[in-house]
Amino acid sequence: MAAAPSNPLLASTTPSDTSPEIQLHPLVILTISDTVARRTIRKQTGPIAGAILGQQNGRQITMEVAFDSKVEVGPDGQVQFDSKWFEDRLQMYKEVYKNPQLDLVGWWTLGAAAGPEQRHLPAQMQIQTEYSLESAPLLLFHPEMVEVSSGTEGKLPLTIYETVWTSDNNGMDVDGGERNHNLKYREVRYTIETSEAEMISVDFVARGGGNATAVDTSFSKVHNAGDANSKASAAAGAKGKSKDDSAETQKNGISREAFHLTTEEDELLATLTAKASAIKMLQSRLNLLTAYLKNLPPSYLSDASIPLDPSKGLELNHPLLRSINALLARLPLLTPPDTVSFTRESEQTASDVELVSLLSSLTRTVQDAKELGRKWNLAEPRKSRAGPVGGGFGASALSEFIDEEASGVGMVGGF
Structure with missing residues (x-):
């Protein structure tokens, strides 16, 4: 808060009790x-x-x-x-x-x-x-x-x-x-x-503003001119600008319109950028810990019988070493050591879930078939009293066939 003495417009005192x-x-x-x-x-x-x-x-x-x-x-x-x-x-x-x-x-x-x-x-x-x-x-x-x-x-x-x-x-x-x-x-x-x-x-x-891109004003003018001036009087100028823009696109290999992102793409880009920054920070911290462990005295890394030389290596930081040890102890919780058995168990669990879902779907299908047979039996006598409309198989035979099939599927679903 101290004022710079080189600026004559700055007062030399600090804010008083009457300052806003x-x-x-x-x-x-x-x-x-x-x-x-x-x-x-x-x-x-x-x-x-x-x-x-x-x-x-x-x-x-x-x-x-x-x-x-x-x-x-x-x-x-x-x-x-x-x-x-x-x-x-x-x-x-x-x-x-x-x-x-x-x-x-x-x-x-x-x-x-x-x-x-x-x-x-x-x-x-x-x-x-x-x-x-x-x-x-x-x-x-x-x-x-x-x-x-x-x-x-x-x-x-x-x-x-x-x-x-x-x-x-x-x-x-x-x-x-x-x-x-x-x-x-x-x-x-x-x-x-x-x-x-x-x-x-x-x-x-904060979520979308950081991903905004500035469009060159010269390109905007060319693009707007090509869209708006469709008359013959402005066709020559627009055509010349379009040629310049096409030449620049062929030279660079990428059109400037490709940089215009939608809202979903902006959000995805922001998410990926945040994750990339987090991974970079994690990598830098791991490199720092690795460098620290490599510079420790040899007596603490390989053989405890080696005498300690204070002139070599870094000074021991026991709280830091305990934190590193605790971090290593938590790694098996994040990545199981036996990945083969873990994968097999996950597949078995997924198969059981799919089997239960299939049996439930089969039971619903049997119930729907039985309901269809019941409604058919109710409608068939009325249709018989009204007289046959055309030839073919009788309705009663079809009803008996549906009932038999439904009862058979029910026995399979009920085991």
Whole structure:
């Protein structure tokens, strides 16, 4: 939390008792990340900034929703919001988020981990002046930390600052001081708060968002042009682009459309990736244990009569050795030592289950045949009184045949 002395905009003091307690919601982080990703894919340049909406209750501030805004860049690179555009978009968000009512609580932009820069001051003063905010917190997102981070440090690539006014005379920080003092930033702590709806969204992004693939904009234009421009006036241009795309496909051997995966394929890919990562981690742990055992003194590996040489081998770690021994003792439970007998027993059990299922099916068939014979006997006298319709075998003979067959099958099923 210590401020970097090389940045003149950072205050030298730690957060005071009057500093805000900020609760950051994942939706804000997702919005900022999505905005940065879209501009990067589209190869757009220029500063990025936006507003953060939430609730404020005394010192407690919640950052729940964010959006990117249109900005104006000065001759010295200073950033300011387009007032009309910003106000219209802010009112739209307020109209949507009425229960609970969200209001402007701060703003966000991109910057280095060293802290805010001079170009951020105009936008900061604009937010605090036009919307009567005593100290509008600044969420500074650090893209360079995303590129070098492995994703396992547990630290988000962002920092939240509050504004303080410092005096020119003694350099003391004055919270809520007069406006003729210098504006500086001071880093504040924050906590992550997640609602139930955000949990569902974050889980969906975690399962499917990591498998999303970016489609080249030039290829998209060619593909869309080939589908939409079917008229003769645009046929020549579309044909030329299609030839280029076909040549590239033949050169690489793989069509770019083959990289578009369905939802089921994305989920399968995520599952296989997770299993592959787990297997790699297990393999690395096993290699580490194997290397440790190989470097133990020879007296503990082959012959206990060999004198111990402290200069050779690693120092013994008895808890680790006991854990390895317990792990080896559990291996027979996972893989039976006598696989042949285990396989034979499994096959016998499966055969017994299939035999019971077959007998049950045979019993049901016999019951159905007996029921058919009973219904036939009930219908045959009525048909005989009505007179024969045509020649052929008599119905009574067929009924007797069914009864005999049913009784015979019943004897087989009842043994």
